[in-house]
Amino acid sequence: MSTTRDPHDTISRRSFLKLAGLGSLAIPAGSADASIWEAFFRKSFREMNRDEVGAMLERLERRYAEEHGYQLAVKVTGPLPGVKYGYGLDLSRCVGCRRCVYGCVQENNQSRDPQLHWITVLRFAKGEKWVNDLERADAYYHAEAVPEDGYFYMPVQCQHCEDSPCEKACPTKATWREPDGIVVIDYDWCIGCRFCMAACPYGARRFNWGEPGLPAAELNPDTHYLGNRPRPKGVVEKCSFCIQRVRENPGRYPACVEICPVGARKFGNLLDPASEIRYCIDNKRVFRLKEDLNTNPKFFYFFAT
Amino acid sequence: MKTARAVAIPLLLQLALGGAARVTLPVAQAEEYPVPPPPLSDGIFPCSDCHADLEPDPTPRVLGMHEEIVERFHHAEAQRWCLDCHNPSDRDKLRLANGELIDFGESYKLCGQCHGTNFRDWRAGVHGKRTGMWNGRKEYRLCVHCHDPHRPRFAPIAPEPEPRRPWAIDTASEGEPSAPPPAHGQHGSE
Secondary structure (H helix, E strand, O other), rough: HHHOOOOOOOOHHHHHHHHHHHHHHOOOEEEHHHHHHHHHHHOHHHHHHHHHHHHHHHHHHHHHHHHHOOOEEEOOOOOOOOOOOOEEOOOOOOOOOOHHHHHHHHHHHOOOOOOOOEEEEEEEEEOOOOOOOOOOOOOOOOOOOEOOEEEEEEEEOOOOOOOOHHHHOOOOEEEOOOOOOOOOOHHHHHHHOOOOHHHOOOOOOEEOOOOOOHHHHHHEEEEEOOOOOOOOOOEOOOOOHHHHHHOOOEEEOOOHHHEEEEOOEEEEEEEOOOOOHHHHHHEEEEEEOOOHHHOOEEEEEEEEO | HHHHHHHHHHHHHHHHHHHHHHHHHHHHHHHOOOOOOOOOOOOOOOOOOHHHOOOOOOOOOOOOHHHHHHHHHHOOOOOOHHHHHHOOOOOOEOOOOOOOEEEEEHHHHHHHHHOHHHHHHOOOOOOOEEEOOOOOEEOOOOOOHOOOEEOOOOEEEOOOOOOOOOOHOOOOOOOOOOOOOOOOOOOOOO
C-alpha cells in the first residue's frame, strides 16, 4: 500500500540526515547560519572538551556583539579545589532596604524591563508564625524608611541545596550542582519547561517571560557562562553566588555581600574552619529554610545578637 | 635527657619570644585588621589645635561647645560623658579604661571594652560589613564607620523601590501591562 503513495511524501530518517548534511555543507562556513547549526548540534556543556568550549564561547561573544551590541568576555572558570561555598544571613541585622536586590541586578545582568530580580526581600510581622509560611510574607512592602516598627525582614534567594529538587526535576539536565556547591544553569540547554520552578520550595527561580531588556551601557562585561551572561527569552535563571566573582583566586565576595549597608550578609568556604561562615555556624543560632524538606541548603540564616 | 633539653630550650625560647610578641600585640593587631582612616568631621582634627591652650575641666557638665554632638548624644548618656573616652591631656588620643592612650584609628579597642561580644564577632569578620576577597585580603571597617560613636544606633534609611507585581510586568516588547492594576494600586516608581 505504500507503493500507492507519492515517494516524496515519506522521507526516511537516513535520507533526511543526508539532506541535512548537504544543507549544512551548502552554508558558507563562518557565516551566522553556520554558527546556528553549530550551536544547534553542540554537546552538553559538561561533555565538551576544551576546544569545543572555546569555539562555543567565541560564537557566544560574537552573537552578543552582533545581536545586542554587548562587548563582553564570557568565562568558564572551574571550581576551586577544596571549596564548598556557604552563605550566612543575619536576620537580626537586616533592615529590608533592598540594596542587595538592585546590587544583584546590576552585577548579574538581570533584565531591567521586564523587571526580573534574583533576590526577594520578605517582610514579616513580628510575633507571627512564619518560618515555613512564606506565603504570608509581603514582598511588595512600601515604606518611607526601614526598618519599620513591628516588622522584620528576610531576603530569600537560591539556597544552593545539596539535594536540590530543581536539579532532579530538570528533564534536560540543564541545571546541576557543581563540585563547589553552586547550583548552575546552562541557559543554552534550558528548554524553558519551568519544572525546576515548580520543584523549588523557595521560589528562587525566575523565568524570562519576555525578551530581556538590558541596555548595553548597563551591562557588566565580566561574565561567566554558568552565571551572569545575558540570557535569552524563555529560560530560567537564579542566584549563582556570583560565580563570576567567587571563583577567582583570590575571589571577591558576592555583590550582595559587598553592598549590604548593615553587614548582614556573610560568605565563605564551608570546608575552611577559619572562614566567616563556619564561625557563624559554630557560634550563632543558625537555621535553614524549610529544613524538614531535607534539601540541605547551603544558605544559613542566623541571629548574631 | 639530652633530647628533653633539646626540646625544652626551644620551648622556653618560644615562650620568651611569645611574651615579647604579646607586648607588641597592638601593632600586630593594627596590621591584622586593615581599616581605612576614621571618618573625622572636617576641620575638627587635630583636637589639640584648640584644646592645647585650654585647661581640662574633669567635671561632667553640659558643654557650651560642640553643640552638634551635645544635641545628638545618645550613648548611655546618663553614665557617660566626653572624658570617659577622650583623653583629657593629649586631646588627639583616645583613652582606654586602663589608661592606655590609642589613636583614633584604633578606636575599635575602645568600643570593644564594653561591647565585647560584638568585638569578638567583628574580629572574626562576622559583625559588620566586610569587603574584599573571601579567600584573600579582607577590608575591615572601624565601628565608627557605620555607627556614630555619639549616637550608635542606626538611623532608618529609605528602601529601594519594591518589585513590580507580576501583573504589572510587561513581557511583550510593547503595549499595556497584561492585567489592570488592583484597586489599591501600586506604590512607588511607576
